[in-house]
Structures are given as C-alpha cells and as structure tokens.
Amino acid sequence: MFVKQTKQYSVGVLGATGTVGQRFILHLHSHPFFKLVALGASSRSAGQKYSAVTRWKQSKPIPATVKDMVIAECTTDNFKHCDIVFSGLDHDVAGPIEHSLRQAEVAVFSNAKNYRRDPQVPLVVPLINTDHFEVLAAQRASLGLNKGYIVANANCSTTALVVPLAALEKAFGPLEQVQATTLQAISGSGYPGLPSLDILDNVVPYIGSEEDKMEWETYKILGGMTQDRSAFDYHEAAPLKVSATCNRVPVIDGHMVCASVKFAAKEKPSPEAVIKAFNDYRCDAQNVGAPSAPEQVITVHEEQDRPQPRLDRDHQNGAGVNVGRVREDSIFDIKFVVLANNVQIGAATSSVMNAEVAALQGYV
Numbered sequence: 001m002f003v004k005q006t007k008q009y010s011v012g013v014l015g016a017t018g019t020v021g022q023r024f025i026l027h028l029h030s031h032p033f034f035k036l037v038a039l040g041a042s043s044r045s046a047g048q049k050y051s052a053v054t055r056w057k058q059s060k061p062i063p064a065t066v067k068d069m070v071i072a073e074c075t076t077d078n079f080k081h082c083d084i085v086f087s088g089l090d091h092d093v094a095g096p097i098e099h100s101l102r103q104a105e106v107a108v109f110s111n112a113k114n115y116r117r118d119p120q121v122p123l124v125v126p127l128i129n130t131d132h133f134e135v136l137a138a139q140r141a142s143l144g145l146n147k148g149y150i151v152a153n154a155n156c157s158t159t160a161l162v163v164p165l166a167a168l169e170k171a172f173g174p175l176e177q178v179q180a181t182t183l184q185a186i187s188g189s190g191y192p193g194l195p196s197l198d199i200l201d202n203v204v205p206y207i208g209s210e211e212d213k214m215e216w217e218t219y220k221i222l223g224g225m226t227q228d229r230s231a232f233d234y235h236e237a238a239p240l241k242v243s244a245t246c247n248r249v250p251v252i253d254g255h256m257v258c259a260s261v262k263f264a265a266k267e268k269p270s271p272e273a274v275i276k277a278f279n280d281y282r283c284d285a286q287n288v289g290a291p292s293a294p295e296q297v298i299t300v301h302e303e304q305d306r307p308q309p310r311l312d313r314d315h316q317n318g319a320g321v322n323v324g325r326v327r328e329d330s331i332f333d334i335k336f337v338v339l340a341n342n343v344q345i346g347a348a349t350s351s352v353m354n355a356e357v358a359a360l361q362g363y364v
C-alpha cells in the first residue's frame with residue numbers, strides 16, 4: 001500500500017565530509033521530503049563548520065544552508081532526533097555507529113558494506129528490489145524495535161551490473177551464468193584515492209574484495225526472501241553463477257562493466273529483443289513517484305562507442321544506468337557494456353532513492 005507523501009522528515013548525514021557524504025549534501029540540502037538537520041564526521045572534523053574542514057570537490061558550491069552547519073561526532077545522542085540517517089561512513093567505523101542508531105529507533109540508510117550480508121538487512125538497489133523492504137518488519141521484531149532499522153545499498157560495481165541483469169530476468173526468465181569485467185573509477189576508493197603515480201598512465205588489476213562482493217551481492221539482490229518474509233535466502237538464486245574481474249582505471253567518476261550473460265532457457269533472445277527489454281524496464285521507485293528516480297532506468301546508447309564515463313556519467317544526474325554495445329556472444333548468449341555513476345546511483349543517490357521509496361510506502 002502506497003502512502004502519499006505529506007510530511008517532512010528530519011535527516012542527518014554521517015561521513016558528511018567524504019566523497020559520498022558530499023553527494024548526500026548536494027541531494028539533501030533542498031529535498032521535498034527531507035530536511036537536513038545534522039552532519040557527522042570523525043573527531044578530526046567535529047565541532048567545526050562544514051566549510052572549514054571539508055575538502056569540497058564538487059563543481060557546485062557548498063549549499064549556503066550547509067556551509068555554516070557545525071559537524072558533530074557520530075554518537076547516538078547527536079543523531080537520535082533524526083527520523084532518518086544516511087551513512088557515508090568509512091566501513092572501519094560504520095558498524096557500531098549504525099547499529100546503535102538503529103537501536104535508538106532511527107531508520108539508517110547505509111552505503112557501507114558492514115550489514116550487507118546480514119540476512120535481515122535488505123540490500124536494495126532502488127532501481128530493482130525495493131520489495132525487499134518487506135523484511136524490515138522481521139528485522140525490527142527480532143530487535144524489539146518499533147521504527148529503527150538498517151537498509152544497505154549495494155557496492156557501486158554491483159549496482160551497475162545488476163540493473164541490466166534484473167531487466168533481463170524480468171523479460172526472459174532466470175539467468176544461468178554472468179561474466180563481468182569492470183573498469184572502475186578512482187573516486188570509488190574515496191578521497192584522496194590512489195596516488196597519481198600509481199593510476200595515471202596505468203590500469204591496476206586488483207581492487208580488494210570487490211570481486212567477491214560483486215558475486216554474492218548479485219545473488220542477494222536478484223534472489224528472494226523466505227516465504228514468511230523474515231529473512232533473505234540468496235543462495236536460492238542458484239543456478240545463477242557470477243564471475244567478476246575488477247580493475248581500477250584512470251577515470252574520475254563512472255564505473256563501467258563489460259558483461260556476458262547466458263540464459264537458463266533454451267530459447268535465447270536476440271540483441272534486438274534485449275534492447276527492447278532494457279528500454280521497457282521500469283521500477284517501483286518510478287511507479288511510486290520517488291523524486292530522485294530517473295525517467296528512464298536503462299538508457300540504451302546506439303552509437304558503437306558509447307557509453308563513455310566522461311560523456312554519459314551525468315545523464316539524468318547519474319540516477320539511472322547506461323548500456324551500449326548489445327550484441328551476441330559466441331560463448332555466452334548476449335554481451336553488453338554498462339556504465340553507472342559510482343558516486344550517484346552507485347552510492348548517495350541509491351540511499352536517498354531508497355529512503356524516498358521507504359517514506360512513500362510508509363516504512364518511515
């Protein structure tokens with residue numbers, strides 16, 4: 001049941017000074033549902049004005065309503081007055097901070113990896129599986145909570161990959177095998193990222209634990225819940241097998257994934273049918289009117305040399321994904337390239353859109 005949005009929610013941002021945190025600020029400083037009331041970062045930044053300590057790296061200026069806000073330490077007391085907290089915290093510290101805010105009855109929407117594997121925490125890409133919010137009742141019940149919960153969004157490369165996979169499953173049924181090779185932007189590793197002497201004129205064929213995350217997160221996102229909606233049972237996604245190879249490339253923003261897909265059904269769709277399925281794909285975030293939802297979830301580029309990070313990452317404010325080069329694969333069935341803005345739909349936009357849908361569906 002969808003509830004029409006009438007109220008404004010007080011929201012806070014943890015990790016507000018960071019790469020993801022800065023995107024949160026740009027999304028939230030004038031949002032139709034959310035009023036930004038609290039900012040948190042480390043003790044190095046706490047007690048100081050946002051503009052004084054943040055190494056602001058956005059082309060838009062720090063919003064006037066935010067620049068004089070004073071950063072707080074990420075304690076429960078400092079954020080328990082918020083209805084919603086968005087977390088762009090470093091994973092080294094996110095776990096206990098997010099947990100204690102949930103215990104204080106705050107709805108936490110997190111970018112960090114800490115709770116993604118928790119069987120009662122929905123791992124939600126808002127362009128795909130907001131129906132997984134159904135498990136929140138069980139999460140609250142098992143912790144004795146009325147309002148508090150944690151919703152995680154996915155790893156940025158996983159997000160790029162799973163959106164077209166979800167569209168293919170919806171149109172043509174289960175997938176059997178997926179092989180994915182990434183070309184990931186430097187901003188994925190936060191600020192200041194890799195030293196320029198490591199990444200300029202170079203490709204680094206290793207990103208710690210990224211391949212593992214792409215493989216199992218895909219199962220959880222595309223997989224189902226138990227029948228009673230009390231937990232996720234992502235091993236049910238079998239017989240899907242995902243193999244990922246991850247590379248860091250000298251691009252600032254925008255993760256590209258080259259994917260090859262094998263369908264479970266004997267009948268294989270043509271590239272034309274796959275393009276139609278991508279074009280036709282819609283999601284709940286659009287259907288419920290989430291303000292950050294893109295017009296088009298998957299934009300299919302017809303030019304042979306698109307999508308490209310520099311040209312396409314900001315299409316629709318980076319809220320959808322871009323696909324191109326859809327063609328037959330001589331070993332798998334179909335192959336294509338997908339580009340997603342890692343700091344928008346790969347991070348802050350996902351959290352904000354998740355919270356918008358949660359608010360519209362009465363979960364906040």
Ligand SMILES: NC(=O)C1=CN([C@@H]2O[C@H](COP(=O)(O)OP(=O)(O)OC[C@H]3O[C@@H](n4cnc5c(N)ncnc54)[C@H](OP(=O)(O)O)[C@@H]3O)[C@@H](O)[C@H]2O)C=CC1
Pocket residue numbers: 014015016017018019020021040041042043044045046074087088089090091093094111112113154155156187188189190191342343346347
């Ligand atoms: N960059 C990306 O593309 C993506 C990132 N993520 C995840 O989002 C999270 C943030 O990433 P990103 O913005 O890139 O990281 P950054 O390193 O740019 O920012 C980290 C933030 O965490 C804060 N922080 C660090 N230590 C503490 C502490 N002890 N207590 C409180 N706050 C602290 C920092 O505050 P201070 O300035 O005071 O040090 C800063 O605000 C990570 O968990 C990351 O894995 C997820 C998807 C994509």
Ligand SMILES: N[C@@H](CC(=O)OP(=O)(O)O)C(=O)O
Pocket residue numbers: 091111112113154155156184185187188189207210213342
């Ligand atoms: N590891 C990703 C970014 C990231 O922070 O991922 P995660 O949220 O899964 O830790 C990258 O380097 O591009």
